[in-house]
Amino acid sequence: MTSATAAQAVLVSQTIPDDTPVFGGHRNLIAGVEIPLFGQSRLWPGDCLRRPTNRVKSAWQASFPTDPLWNLRTREVVFGMLNCTHKILRDAGLFFQAETWGMSSAKETCDKMRLIVKWAVEQQIPQDLADWVADDWQDYLDHQALTSGTSTLANDVRTIRFLRTFAPILSGGGLLDDPWPGRTAADVAQRTSRGELSTPEIPPAIWWPLMRAAWFYIDQWAPQILERRDQRAAATEAATGPRRQAYRTQDLDAKIATWVQDPTSLVPVHARDFRGYRAGSVMWSTLGLWITDGISSHVFVGGRNSERHQTRQGMVDAGRVRPITAKEGRAALGDIPRHVRARNRRPKELDAQVRAWLASPSVRSPHRSLGQSCD
DSSP states (O other), X not given: OXXXXXXXXXXXXXXXXXXXXXXXXXXXXXXXXXXXXXXXOSEEEOTTBXXXXXXXXXXXXXXOOSSHHHHHHHHHHHHHHHOTTOHHHHHTTOOOOTTOSOHHHHHHHHHHHHHHHHHHHHHTOOSOGGXXXXXXXXXXXXXXXXXXXXXXXXXXXXXXXXXXXXXXXXXTOOOSSOSSTTOOHHHHHHHHSOOSOSSOOOOHHHHHHHHHHHHHHHHHHHHHHHHHHHHHHHHHHHHHOOOOXXXXXXXXXHHHHHHHHSTTOOEEEESSOBTTXXXXXXXXXXXXHHHTTTSOSOTTOSOTTSHHHHHHHHHHHTTOEEEEOHHHHHHHHTTSOOOOOOOOOOHHHHHHHHHHHHHOTTOOOOOOOTTOXXX
């Protein structure tokens, strides 16, 4: 199998033309938004589909492996998932219920395929699926079980079985047989899972002294730890500025009232469609930051019967609006003192700090000598 660093060539499918829309069979397409074509080999954005509010844009697209054959293979599988009743599938003898799989399933399949490709390259397994045997797929699952739970392994099994389900439309051929015939994905995952704790069980002879040492740290070193914490907080505040001041509800209401009474105050609205927001919709978060000097973007969040909702709606109904673009809104917020948060340290940085502490010759770990009773 060629490595991902080799020169990549886009392969042409023998069953699906490159100019075929990949979301053609969906009923919830957004009018006027471009639909990706099958020939787009890097990724298929789902902008033409209505995206759930809990999904960011980067999680609403199908991104394919870079290996040419696996790239084509994955695109053909995902096309079948997204077009269950397409004529191409029916002509190949594949019949499914309408919209059996959606964009979320397609993205997950792409993610799983990339993991399979990476493992296959490391194990030097041929690209031709006909050369794979059931033990190869089980070896892959065993590898995944080192870091994954049963639910993740079950999804791995379903992805592998897609290579057999959609075999009639795969240009390079699919799986001829199910690696786990007669068994459900959950059963395969359960039997594959290591079924043990990620951390080996610690015997009492080890963890009991650890508990004593932990109490020693708390009892003897707590004042020093708290003092060090205060020093770090002071240093962070000196470098990034004071923490954002907390405002009471009455203070925020007073700010809103003052702003509303000013006849020059206008409610910002989107001048054009932007990331799911229609032209004319109110920029409530931006307005909240303007009024509160950067303190809160949620001051107008509330029920329809709330006083703030009635206030804001009254201004909109009265025509006190100002159409602006998102870029203009960000530019205006640039003049507001947005307080900087202290940067959270990454796990690698924390590990490096622990290793440096352990390597210091001045470090002494507390321990209790043998024969000393436990209180």
